[in-house]
Amino acid sequence: MQHKVVINTHPDGFGLNLSYHSLILTYLESKGLSEDQISDYWGDKTPRHDSLLVEAVETLGEEANGDYCTLEVIPIEGNVYRICCNRGAEYVEEPSDVKWITIK
Numbered sequence: 557m558q559h560k561v562v563i564n565t566h567p568d569g570f571g572l573n574l575s576y577h578s579l580i581l582t583y584l585e586s587k588g589l590s591e592d593q594i595s596d597y598w599g600d601k602t603p604r605h606d607s608l609l610v611e612a613v614e615t616l617g618e619e620a621n622g623d624y625c626t627l628e629v630i631p632i633e634g635n636v637y638r639i640c641c642n643r644g645a646e647y648v649e650e651p652s653d654v655k656w657i658t659i660k
Contacts, residue, residue, distance in 0.1 A: 559632050560610045564625050567644030571622030572612075580620065583612055604639060605632075 564570040572580055584593075587608050602609055613620045613627050621627050630648050640649050 559605055559635055559637075560629050561604045561632055561637055561639070561648050562609055562613050562627055562629055563604065563639055563646040563648060565628050565645050565647075566624055566626040568624035569622075570627075570646070571625050572620055572627075573622050573625075580612060580616065583615065584608060587611075605637070 581591075585591075589608070610629055613629050632648060632650055633652065634650060637648050637650050639646050641647075
């Protein structure tokens with residue numbers, strides 16, 4: 557099973573588009589989430605690999621992007637990742653990306 561992660565490729569904070577709040581709200585409600593659970597999708601409580609978050613961003617496309625935010629769904633090879641930033645833009649790093657230095 558291939559996993560996916562949502563990142564922001566624009567140099568600013570992560571967030572869903574509040575202009576489409578009702579569209580995203582309706583979408584997440586259709587997946588069985590309560591209003592309290594849905595509010596987590598606008599904060600940092602929801603993991604970026606959350607299947608409903610990934611599905612919402614894939615389904616809504618650019619309409620999911622928050623202000624100064626460009627959301628992108630990134631497939632990852634395994635089940636371990638971390639989100640890194642370069643001048644505010646995010647990217648995913650997996651263990652296979654790390655070059656370890658061995659002390660001899």
